[in-house]
Amino acid sequence: MIPLIFSPEVDAARASGAPIVALESTIITHGMPYPQNVEVARQVESDIRALEAVPATIAVMEGRLHIGLSEDQLTALGQAKAVAKLSRADFAPCLASGGTGSTTVAATMIAAHLAGIEVFATGGIGGVHQGAELSFDISADLQELAQTPVSVVAAGAKAILDLPKTLEILETLGVPVIAYGQDMFPAFWSRQSDLAAPLRMDDPQDIARAHRMRAQLGLPGGQLVANPIPPEDEIPSATLAPIIAQAQADADRHGITGKAVTPYLLQRIFELTKGQSLRANIALVRNNARLAAGIAQALSTT
Numbered sequence: 001m002i003p004l005i006f007s008p009e010v011d012a013a014r015a016s017g018a019p020i021v022a023l024e025s026t027i028i029t030h031g032m033p034y035p036q037n038v039e040v041a042r043q044v045e046s047d048i049r050a051l052e053a054v055p056a057t058i059a060v061m062e063g064r065l066h067i068g069l070s071e072d073q074l075t076a077l078g079q080a081k082a083v084a085k086l087s088r089a090d091f092a093p094c095l096a097s098g099g100t101g102s103t104t105v106a107a108t109m110i111a112a113h114l115a116g117i118e119v120f121a122t123g124g125i126g127g128v129h130q131g132a133e134l135s136f137d138i139s140a141d142l143q144e145l146a147q148t149p150v151s152v153v154a155a156g157a158k159a160i161l162d163l164p165k166t167l168e169i170l171e172t173l174g175v176p177v178i179a180y181g182q183d184m185f186p187a188f189w190s191r192q193s194d195l196a197a198p199l200r201m202d203d204p205q206d207i208a209r210a211h212r213m214r215a216q217l218g219l220p221g222g223q224l225v226a227n228p229i230p231p232e233d234e235i236p237s238a239t240l241a242p243i244i245a246q247a248q249a250d251a252d253r254h255g256i257t258g259k260a261v262t263p264y265l266l267q268r269i270f271e272l273t274k275g276q277s278l279r280a281n282i283a284l285v286r287n288n289a290r291l292a293a294g295i296a297q298a299l300s301t302t
């Protein structure tokens with residue numbers, strides 16, 4: 001038996017067929033500093049409720065898979081030190097051994113699908129890291145998009161990644177990459193990368209219909225919905241480029257590898273931008289949550 005625990009709010013939404021949006025927890029434990037992480041997690045949940053959908057933040061706590069967290073659980077997770085960062089590989093071992101861990105995009109997709117949730121909002125997905133031709137560092141998030149039927153709303157992939165290679169792998173894996181409301185693939189803190197998005201849609205209803213059609217065709221996997229950060233919150237890519245290069249060089253110098261790479265780079269960029277990257281990060285996550293609520297609404301009637 002899967003030790004699946006639904007919060008009362010998510011349980012009620014399942015019973016009534018209300019739209020539900022899944023949220024990940026690695027962004028809370030490894031993506032943002034305390035106390036902003038807990039404030040953002042709460043804010044994002046209330047953004048979703050304001051649009052008449054139900055948020056389901058997902059995490060593993062003491063060997064149980066929680067779909068929807070209480071205020072106290074959110075706070076405890078946000079304050080906890082040394083929480084495991086769970087992806088596809090470590091998800092089952094953590095559950096089986098009674099452990100506690102936050103879920104990445106990949107693990108959140110797996111959990112959302114188990115819980116019957118079709119849409120998930122986050123900040124940015126993992127992707128192909130710069131220097132991957134030597135390090136082979138390619139996030140398990142990409143494979144997950146190819147096999148688990150959840151539509152993931154993100155602000156593109158973080159500019160710390162190799163975006164052209166990330167798009168190439170997504171194409172190879174057969175993942176629809178849909179830019180929302182613009183032609184270019186967004187670059188997380190910046191609205192534009194210099195890469196055209198493979199697909200564009202301007203209406204959540206179209207995104208919902210494409211999600212359904214994929215299932216009807218018997219194609220496994222989900223969709224990546226790439227939602228640009230609001231214009232007033234973006235950091236121009238020219239401003240960020242030298243900072244990202246510096247953070248990357250620091251990571252290399254300190255021999256940071258594996259799971260530690262993404263959290264290290266995010267923290268270093270936070271320091272180097274004196275908190276500006278975090279403000280942008282918060283704005284884009286909230287923006288993604290609102291779009292995901294719209295897609296969840298559309299899916300509930302499609």
Ligand code: PSU
Nearest residue numbers: 026027031104105123124126139259262
């Ligand atoms: N993007 C962010 N903050 C994050 C992450 C992505 O802005 O915290 C997390 C997500 O949970 C994503 C994970 O799934 O980083 C990717 O880690 P890796 O590159 O090790 O696969």
Ligand code: MN
Nearest residue numbers: 137138139258
């Ligand atoms: Mn990695």
